[in-house]
Amino acid sequence: MKKNYLRILILTIVMLASLGTYAQQTICAGSVKNYSVNTPGSGPAGSTYSWVVTPGTFAGTITGTPNVNANAITINWGTTPAGVYNLQVTETNASGCPGTPVNLTVTIEAIPANPVVTLVQPTCTVATGTITVTPPTGTGFTYSIDGTNYQSSNVFNNLAQGTYNVTIRSVAGCTSGITPAIINAQPAAPSAPTASVTQQPTCALATGTITVTAPTGTGYEYSVDGTNYQTGLQFTGLTAGATYNVTVKVPGGCISTATVLTIDVQPTAPAAPTVTVTQPTCAQPMATIEVTAPLGTGYVYSIDGVNYQVSPIFNNVGQGSYPVTVQNATGGCTSAITNETINPQPAAPTTSAIIFN
Structure with a gap:
């Protein structure tokens, strides 16, 4: 061979x-x-x-x-x-x-399946986001969000706004397809809301009302205490004499700075008036009713419970009974009644004929 x-x-x-x-x-x-x-x-x-x-x-x-x-x-x-x-x-x-x-x-x-990711987006208080990759079955996998740098941890923290290409690599170097993951921009906090006290306490109503007029829209929520939020624009039954911080929370959870509003103290009714009456005389057929207390700016006076005047003196008052009241003009509170009676004008005597002898 x-x-x-x-x-x-x-x-x-x-x-x-x-x-x-x-x-x-x-x-x-x-x-x-x-x-x-x-x-x-x-x-x-x-x-x-x-x-x-x-x-x-x-x-x-x-x-x-x-x-x-x-x-x-x-x-x-x-x-x-x-x-x-x-x-x-x-x-x-x-x-x-x-x-x-x-x-x-x-x-x-086998090439790893395309990654399944979970995102935590930035908030008003946290400027960055997080990408978490669901680990495949098995061990030794590494993870990347840029296709170049790989790490053993499946969690990527402190990510700025942007689009990230998430891949998984096996021990043998087999790389999965790309799963894009978008980290949003940090949401901006809204401006302080436009709001006002639309109902102050009165003598008859012990509480106040605050109404928000802006901003409005789907998903907006409002609060007067920074804790409890509602979708309605009006807050009723608010405590007299209290101060409230009105804020708005927009979709995404961002909370505005506060608009500070104060509910007035509930006004109190004046004391029953002290009255001096000048009765009619033979020479003056009409009387005068004068309120001597309380006096001061903001009070108005009445002797019929309907018509009020700034002056505490009522002239040319005829015979009869009069319910004298004082009203606090700023709160509309009416005092208790002081009843006064105006007498009839005294009659002049009829002199008898002169008798002589």
Whole structure:
């Protein structure tokens, strides 16, 4: 038998994808890799090479490289499922003698699924956001939000406004597809609301009312104590003499600065008036009613409970009974009644005829 006829060639697997001469390889699903054999010494010219991948779940394509007697190939592993495969090459020399097959174990690792993320957006009080990636089943995964820098933690804190490309990488270096995650701008706090006291306490009503007029809109809420919020614009039953901080909370939770409003103290009724009456005389048929207390700015006076005047003196009052009251003009509180009676004008005597003798 000729020396070169049955020569058994020692084949060394050379992976052009930086694999070196290892007899096993781990790659990611869908990878495209280059493989070649190198014949030591002066191997015979005209050798051919047979490449086979087993088992039958291999779903890729094998393409030979021109002008090297097909001792170099490219395998597109395509949709071949994750698992362990055997790549075998057999060289046949020009005389038709096959050599000893050489095997390479190829482990295909599945590409991680696109990340599932949870976002915590900035608030009025926190200017940055957080991205949390739901970890896949398994261990050794690393995570990135820029496709370059990976970390073992699945949580990314203190993120400024912007769009982030979230990926997961396995131990073998298989990288998932991108899940975009958008961190919003920090919401701005609204301006202080426009509000006023629309009902101050009166003698008959012990509480006040505050009404907000702006801003308004869907999702806005309002408060007068900074704790309890409502969608209604009006606050009733507010305590007299108290100060309230009116704020508005917009959708997203931002709270405005406060508009400070004060409910007045409930006004009190004046004391029953002290009255001096000047009765009619023979010479003056009409009387005078004069309130001597209380006196001062803001009081008005009445002797019929209906008509009030600023002056505490009532002239030309005829015979009869009069309910004298004082009213606090600013609060409308009416005093208790002081009843006064005006007498009839005294009659002049009728002088008898002069009797003489």
